[in-house]
Amino acid sequence: MSISLVLPVLTQFELIPSAPFAFDATFFKPDHFPTPDHVWQPGVRWQTMRWGEKMLGLKFEQRGSVDAPVLGVSVWSSAALTQAQQADLARELTYRYNLDLDLSAFYQRFQADAHVAPLLTQFRGMRLMNPGSLYEYLMIAIVLQNATVRRTVAMMRTLMETYGTLLEFDGQTLFAFWLPEELAVVSEADLRTLKVGYRAKSFLRVSQAFAKGEIDEMALRSQPKETQRKALLGLYGVGPASVWYLLVDVFHHLDELNTISPWEQKIYSRLFFGTDPESPLGVETLREHILSHFSPYPMMAVHYVWEGLFWERRNGGAEWLAPLIRL
DNA sequence: CATCAGGGCCCTG
DNA sequence: CAGGGCCCTGAT
Numbered sequence: 001m002s003i004s005l006v007l008p009v010l011t012q013f014e015l016i017p018s019a020p021f022a023f024d025a026t027f028f029k030p031d032h033f034p035t036p037d038h039v040w041q042p043g044v045r046w047q048t049m050r051w052g053e054k055m056l057g058l059k060f061e062q063r064g065s066v067d068a069p070v071l072g073v074s075v076w077s078s079a080a081l082t083q084a085q086q087a088d089l090a091r092e093l094t095y096r097y098n099l100d101l102d103l104s105a106f107y108q109r110f111q112a113d114a115h116v117a118p119l120l121t122q123f124r125g126m127r128l129m130n131p132g133s134l135y136e137y138l139m140i141a142i143v144l145q146n147a148t149v150r151r152t153v154a155m156m157r158t159l160m161e162t163y164g165t166l167l168e169f170d171g172q173t174l175f176a177f178w179l180p181e182e183l184a185v186v187s188e189a190d191l192r193t194l195k196v197g198y199r200a201k202s203f204l205r206v207s208q209a210f211a212k213g214e215i216d217e218m219a220l221r222s223q224p225k226e227t228q229r230k231a232l233l234g235l236y237g238v239g240p241a242s243v244w245y246l247l248v249d250v251f252h253h254l255d256e257l258n259t260i261s262p263w264e265q266k267i268y269s270r271l272f273f274g275t276d277p278e279s280p281l282g283v284e285t286l287r288e289h290i291l292s293h294f295s296p297y298p299m300m301a302v303h304y305v306w307e308g309l310f311w312e313r314r315n316g317g318a319e320w321l322a323p324l325i326r327l
Numbered sequence: 328c329a330t331c332a333g334g335g336c337c338c339t340g
Numbered sequence: 341c342a343g344g345g346c347c348c349t350g351a352t
């Protein structure tokens with residue numbers, strides 16, 4: 001099917017995350033939906049990356065300790081990277097993986113919280129992260145809409161196989177995303193043969209907006225949250241649910257929590273009130289509880305609780321979650 | 328076999 | 341601002 005592109009040139013450097021730093025809990029999120037662009041094992045993550053025109057293969061390795069952390073970064077590429085490109089890349093990775101995040105105020109705020117404190121210990125040094133670009137996250141957000149997880153995985157894989165590029169580096173073979181301008185010129189009919197349904201139009205319109213430069217991720221990063229929200233909502237096929245994920249994961253707004261979807265509503269009800277997921281509390285009640293109880297870091301607190309739940313499930317527990325996830 | 332909701336969003340009235 | 345329609349799929 002796809003011919004893989006071998007990346008021969010290796011560049012290596014190290015980054016120093018702020019301490020404490022939890023490698024595994026940051027570099028692998030068991031609740032993230034699996035895209036065929038990365039692999040994780042304890043202490044190591046392989047990840048493809050589109051960096052401008054470049055196709056990169058990345059390997060992150062855990063070094064040092066939680067309190068004196070070092071992140072090993074290996075980069076495979078077609079051509080050698082200049083010093084400037086390497087510095088650019090290091091900055092971008094630091095942003096995407098939140099390597100500079102200062103967790104101390106958050107930890108102090110919740111050190112005596114009966115619900116959250118044990119998770120601060122379990123995941124000490126964990127951050128939210130998003131490995132990809134805004135554009136790539138938008139593609140993911142669109143396949144997530146109104147579909148079960150099994151179907152989103154199938155749609156993403158077909159899209160990658162059709163429009164992505166298979167990269168080979170360090171013994172791994174993983175897909176890299178396509179660029180917006182590449183998908184922008186595809187016909188809607190072609191996209192629909194991939195069984196993405198009405199989402200075909202959203203992929204196209206969003207890709208066209210990026211190809212025309214109507215959205216600039218780097219410029220948006222320094223804009224106020226409401227400016228970002230407005231820009232994102234302006235994209236065809238992007239509504240409040242997707243924007244919430246984007247504001248938190250891509251733009252790092254840890255105070256953002258406006259939308260609670262039905263499946264999340266059931267899980268929050270059980271997590272925070274112990275209620276039967278089949279008769280959950282109302283979204284208003286849940287939002288007020290989360291915002292007041294976990295202020296001023298509702299999303300960080302929810303993230304710790306949420307990761308606790310999904311790691312538990314990965315380790316064989318939290319059986320009640322299964323029917324709510326609908327794999 | 329039909330119907331329906333799903334990890335939403337757009338468009339219409 | 342409420343509600344129908346939308347691609348497809350698995351559950352019922």
